[in-house]
Amino acid sequence: MIDIDREVRDSLTRQSAYAPDGAGLLSGVHGRSRRYAKRRRIVLGGVAAAVAVLVAVPLLGQFGRGTSALQPADGRSEIELVPAAPSADRFPLTPGWLPDGLLPPQVIRQSDEVTLQYPVEPGPIQPALVINVTPSDISKYEMNGEQVKYGRRPTYIGGKPAELLAVPDAVEEAALTFQRAPGQWVFIIARQGLGTDAVLRRVAANLRDAPIAGTMPFGFKLGPKGFTLEQSSEATASFQPPKGARPEDAFLVWLEWFDLDLFKQIGGERRHVAKQDGRYTADIRIEGSWVLRISAPAEPALGRSDFLRFVDGVTMRG
Numbered sequence: 001m002i003d004i005d006r007e008v009r010d011s012l013t014r015q016s017a018y019a020p021d022g023a024g025l026l027s028g029v030h031g032r033s034r035r036y037a038k039r040r041r042i043v044l045g046g047v048a049a050a051v052a053v054l055v056a057v058p059l060l061g062q063f064g065r066g067t068s069a070l071q072p073a074d075g076r077s078e079i080e081l082v083p084a085a086p087s088a089d090r091f092p093l094t095p096g097w098l099p100d101g102l103l104p105p106q107v108i109r110q111s112d113e114v115t116l117q118y119p120v121e122p123g124p125i126q127p128a129l130v131i132n133v134t135p136s137d138i139s140k141y142e143m144n145g146e147q148v149k150y151g152r153r154p155t156y157i158g159g160k161p162a163e164l165l166a167v168p169d170a171v172e173e174a175a176l177t178f179q180r181a182p183g184q185w186v187f188i189i190a191r192q193g194l195g196t197d198a199v200l201r202r203v204a205a206n207l208r209d210a211p212i213a214g215t216m217p218f219g220f221k222l223g224p225k226g227f228t229l230e231q232s233s234e235a236t237a238s239f240q241p242p243k244g245a246r247p248e249d250a251f252l253v254w255l256e257w258f259d260l261d262l263f264k265q266i267g268g269e270r271r272h273v274a275k276q277d278g279r280y281t282a283d284i285r286i287e288g289s290w291v292l293r294i295s296a297p298a299e300p301a302l303g304r305s306d307f308l309r310f311v312d313g314v315t316m317r318g
Contacts, residue, residue: 077303079249081310084223089214089231091116092133093186096206099194102129107214108233113138116212120192129203130189137185139165139177150175155197157204164197176200180207218253221313224302227251248278251296253314258283258291273308280307292316 089109093116102118106127109115113134117127132138139150151166155176162178167189174195176188186207190199216229218237223229227239227250239251273282275298282294294311296302302310 077299077306078301079297079306080225081222081306082225084220084229084313089114089216090211091131091214092184092209092211093131093180093207094210094212095131095203096208097202098129099199099203105212105214107212107231109231110233116214126191128190128192128194131203131207132187132189134185134187135183137177137179138187139163139175155201157201162204164200174200176204178204215317217255217317219315219317220310221315222310224249224251246301249297249301251294251310253292253294255286256291256293258285258289273311275304280304282307282311284311286316 089107091105091107091114095116098118101120103120105116105118107114107116113132115133116131118129120128140147149168150163151168153164153166155162155164157176157178157180160178160180162176165175165177167173167175172193172195173189173191174197175190176186178186180186186204188200188203190196190203214231216231216237217235220229224239224241226242226245228242229237229239231237236252236254238253241247241249271282271284273280275281278298280296280298280302284292284294286292292314294314296307296310298304298307
């Protein structure tokens, strides 16, 4: 499996001939760096407002064929496209108690870490409650070579040692960490009036072993045969190749904030399709400067017409 964050960054580098400069593109999707999000602020990053206005909209069907840098000739695909089976990430625990006023949760996966986050209102705001399950204690991770200096107070959850954490430089935000089971650390962040010891302890004490399925941010009519559909954040998804296959054959789909004037310069107000460095890329403007970027391997792995068939089958879920 490959890290979609890294692949998105690599894709932006490969598309630098028509992508704006700077490191701000990916941050428009993910909000903050991955490590910072693990420890302190798992942020929606403004994506929800763009996604909420569309529900299962066939992207190319709505916006037209647009422009394309692909040649009319086509080759045989090594990767077979088949009807995609529904898939979603699963959070391993179910909260037995939650404070009032929370909206339905999102499930987000980043490598071996799974996060359940509850907003209090739709839109690009920080979730009020975040529950993170990891193989190790992420409160001990370093950021920029230095360990975050939490204020730590000992407590107990179900007879197990735990720590209440005061988050540095944060207003009305607190956290709790404890080892719930071997290889299962729980890290809870509460904010927006919920960051109290009582809320943190009650949420932690009432977690039970029952998985929750999350909704993928995108829908797919087609997918590459034998690949695994995975979600990396609230605005990214990928089809990962089978074990032993080339990792560069991954299919990547993500939202990013794009310079609209530059998007017009590359050949269309709604859609642009190109091939560069062995990969196809389709850029589809969704609303304002939000662009959906779809990237997949080029021939011989995937023929041009098959790539366009894959793109035609992508929908967004509100």
